[in-house]
Amino acid sequence: MNFGDVLTSAITQKSPVCVGLDPALKNLPEGITKDAKGLLTFSTGIIDAVKDVAACVKPQMAYFEALGWEGMRAFWETCAYAKLQGLLVIADGKRNDIGSTCDAYADAYLHKDSPIDALTVSPYLGSDGVKPFIERCKTNGKGIFVLVKTSNVSSGELQDLPTGDETVHEHMAQLVSSWGADLLGPESHYSSIGAVVGATYPEELKYLRSLMPNTPILIPGYGAQGGTAADVKSGFVNGNGAIVNSSRGIIFASKGKGWKEAAGKAAEKMKIELQDVLKD
Amino acid sequence: MNFGDVLTSAITQKSPVCVGLDPALKNLPEGITKDAKGLLTFSTGIIDAVKDVAACVKPQMAYFEALGWEGMRAFWETCAYAKLQGLLVIADGKRNDIGSTCDAYADAYLHKDSPIDALTVSPYLGSDGVKPFIERCKTNGKGIFVLVKTSNVSSGELQDLPTGDETVHEHMAQLVSSWGADLLGPESHYSSIGAVVGATYPEELKYLRSLMPNTPILIPGYGAQGGTAADVKSGFVNGNGAIVNSSRGIIFASKGKGWKEAAGKAAEKMKIELQDVLKD
Numbered sequence: 001m002n003f004g005d006v007l008t009s010a011i012t013q014k015s016p017v018c019v020g021l022d023p024a025l026k027n028l029p030e031g032i033t034k035d036a037k038g039l040l041t042f043s044t045g046i047i048d049a050v051k052d053v054a055a056c057v058k059p060q061m062a063y064f065e066a067l068g069w070e071g072m073r074a075f076w077e078t079c080a081y082a083k084l085q086g087l088l089v090i091a092d093g094k095r096n097d098i099g100s101t102c103d104a105y106a107d108a109y110l111h112k113d114s115p116i117d118a119l120t121v122s123p124y125l126g127s128d129g130v131k132p133f134i135e136r137c138k139t140n141g142k143g144i145f146v147l148v149k150t151s152n153v154s155s156g157e158l159q160d161l162p163t164g165d166e167t168v169h170e171h172m173a174q175l176v177s178s179w180g181a182d183l184l185g186p187e188s189h190y191s192s193i194g195a196v197v198g199a200t201y202p203e204e205l206k207y208l209r210s211l212m213p214n215t216p217i218l219i220p221g222y223g224a225q226g227g228t229a230a231d232v233k234s235g236f237v238n239g240n241g242a243i244v245n246s247s248r249g250i251i252f253a254s255k256g257k258g259w260k261e262a263a264g265k266a267a268e269k270m271k272i273e274l275q276d277v278l279k280d
Numbered sequence: 281m282n283f284g285d286v287l288t289s290a291i292t293q294k295s296p297v298c299v300g301l302d303p304a305l306k307n308l309p310e311g312i313t314k315d316a317k318g319l320l321t322f323s324t325g326i327i328d329a330v331k332d333v334a335a336c337v338k339p340q341m342a343y344f345e346a347l348g349w350e351g352m353r354a355f356w357e358t359c360a361y362a363k364l365q366g367l368l369v370i371a372d373g374k375r376n377d378i379g380s381t382c383d384a385y386a387d388a389y390l391h392k393d394s395p396i397d398a399l400t401v402s403p404y405l406g407s408d409g410v411k412p413f414i415e416r417c418k419t420n421g422k423g424i425f426v427l428v429k430t431s432n433v434s435s436g437e438l439q440d441l442p443t444g445d446e447t448v449h450e451h452m453a454q455l456v457s458s459w460g461a462d463l464l465g466p467e468s469h470y471s472s473i474g475a476v477v478g479a480t481y482p483e484e485l486k487y488l489r490s491l492m493p494n495t496p497i498l499i500p501g502y503g504a505q506g507g508t509a510a511d512v513k514s515g516f517v518n519g520n521g522a523i524v525n526s527s528r529g530i531i532f533a534s535k536g537k538g539w540k541e542a543a544g545k546a547a548e549k550m551k552i553e554l555q556d557v558l559k560d
Binding site (some may be wrong): 068094098100101127150151175 | 433455
């Protein structure tokens, strides 16, 4: 299978909603222990609550790594549980290194039997730090999302620098598109090599969609970071080709006893908001 | 304590040698099991062999992560062991994310009681993805090394792009220098905020040293990647201000039964090579 096809199909069948699993200890609801066991209880609870609505979950590795190797055990268990529940799993680790080391990261996260479907990748090192991941996309049916224009306030400090007729992020978009050109899904024509473009930069999103017509776009920054359904609309083509991530706005919709139900409702609300802008 | 001072002192007392712990399973010497236990046996063996010569070890997280949470347990045990043996520990994870998430990475690796002294950081997201690390440098006496010009073949694809009168990596160097300006060690005048510049780009190293006069430079790419003692010389000022990393050339100097002794000798040889070029 090709990840571009798998993702496109999941978006069609369910929605373009991706739920970010960012279990910061300080924000965990009442009754959840502030340890690795609590992380797993919380993450699997959120998965149960959103699995019928969301196409993907995106565990943010930092929050698991913050609890050392026990946190990493909870991370792997979370990924396996999500996979079993029929969700696509995007590990948000923004990994990057020189070629020989990226090979180890690719083995770590995108091996054949991994419950992880795709990994986020940071591109500062150029193509030889991305190619080992692309190899696993080819051989193991996995995907990656390469950072192009990130959702944070200071993303422009490097990404918006002008270089000739274009910005760094536009240059990066063209690299990502070229890296993915050999990996288009036979059904969807979307590549296994995706890009990350923040919901907080709607103008850039619109232009980047045109620069990368076959690239699936992971759009973070919805909700708590300020992105709206209208902001992400231009990332889509006929209702597909993009997934929109919300983390805090869904998983911490309530910190009381009804946190699961509140998360499910928040995911459903986001699905409807997106459907409303995408139907036009 | 200030990490710039601690590093400078370790270089003076021992050497500018940093030994990269890159325990790729396929390269482990005979007699070492190809699992997380083997990783720890190998890493602690290398630490024993080089501890009197090297100022630092640099565990490359990818090789530990490749063995899942058990690999991460071996990673933390390796860091703790190196610390006990009097080595500075630079965790090579090239972590990066938006501010709130970087806060979790900073908690994970640079908390007060962490055996890790410094972490490598990838800068594609700009300053708000670096500031949480800088905070921990300030409050917990830790350090970071931010990627500026990496040692790999394709590093120029992004890092050498021209932007106005300078390249992306020169622009990044100035950002790193400014981020570190408030964190100069009172004794050494070197900052806790360091930079990564590859030994494989000696011309760039020379210029970047002049752009970042108070920034300690971590120079990877020595040995197996092609960098020589002559190549790294311009990273130093009066024999200090830089550490040079060799991984494969030291840790896999022999894959036979004498691997520990061979690693010790290779580290000693590197120390002498560096002393020879730095004494002029």
